[in-house]
Amino acid sequence: MAVEKQERTNLVATVRILYICTANQCRSPFAEATLQREAGGRPLEVSSAGLMSGSREVRPHGIAVGRERGLDLSAHRSRQVTEVDIDRFDLILTMERRHSREIVAEHPELAARVFTVKQFDRWATDHRRPRRAALRPWLELHGSRRPVQELLGDSEKDTVADPYNSAAPAWRQMADLFDAHAVRLIAWLEGC
Incomplete structure (x- = not known):
C-alpha cells in the first residue's frame, strides 16, 4: 500500500484557490494542475473555471x-x-486584467481577493502574511488597500499569454511560468 508523502506545513486550515481564464481550456486548468502537483500533502483546494460556457x-x-x-x-x-x-x-487568480474586471464587476465584494497571477506574484513579494494568519481575512484587509488602477485598463505585463492555437513551445513557456508561480505561492502561503 502506497503512503502519500505528507509535507510539513504552516497551514492550519485548508486554503481554497481558484484560477480563472477565458475558456478554462488552456491556462487555468494548467495552473490548477501545476499547483496541485506542487502542493504535496498541504491543505490546499485548487480549482479552475472560465468566463465562457464549458465542456471543452x-x-x-x-x-x-x-x-x-x-x-x-x-x-x-x-x-x-x-x-x-x-x-x-480565499484567493482568485486570473490570467488577464479583463478577467479580474469581469469577476469584480459581477462580485464587487471579492475585489480584495482577486488578482491576476502576475499581479499577485509581485504583490506577495511586498506583503508577507504572518505565519498561521487565516488567509481570507488577511487578504480582505491588505488586498483592499491596492490601488483601483490595478483592475483598470489592459496591461501586457499582467497577462499570461494564451497558447490556444500555438505549438508546444508556447505551452512550455506558459508551463515554466506556472511552475515558478506555484513554488512562490506555496512559499508565500507557508510564510517562508
Whole structure:
C-alpha cells in the first residue's frame, strides 16, 4: 500500500484557490494542475473555471506538455465560473486584467481577493502574511488597500499569454511560468 508523502506545513486550515481564464481550456486548468502537483500533502483546494460556457477539452499540445511535466490533463472538461461557488475561494487568480474586471464587476465584494497571477506574484513579494494568519481575512484587509488602477485598463505585463492555437513551445513557456508561480505561492502561503 502506497503512503502519500505528507509535507510539513504552516497551514492550519485548508486554503481554497481558484484560477480563472477565458475558456478554462488552456491556462487555468494548467495552473490548477501545476499547483496541485506542487502542493504535496498541504491543505490546499485548487480549482479552475472560465468566463465562457464549458465542456471543452484541453488542447492536444497542452495535454502533451502537461505529460512532460507530470500532469494529466486528459480528463479535464472546462466549466464556466457561473457553475462555481466563487465566494468560497480565499484567493482568485486570473490570467488577464479583463478577467479580474469581469469577476469584480459581477462580485464587487471579492475585489480584495482577486488578482491576476502576475499581479499577485509581485504583490506577495511586498506583503508577507504572518505565519498561521487565516488567509481570507488577511487578504480582505491588505488586498483592499491596492490601488483601483490595478483592475483598470489592459496591461501586457499582467497577462499570461494564451497558447490556444500555438505549438508546444508556447505551452512550455506558459508551463515554466506556472511552475515558478506555484513554488512562490506555496512559499508565500507557508510564510517562508
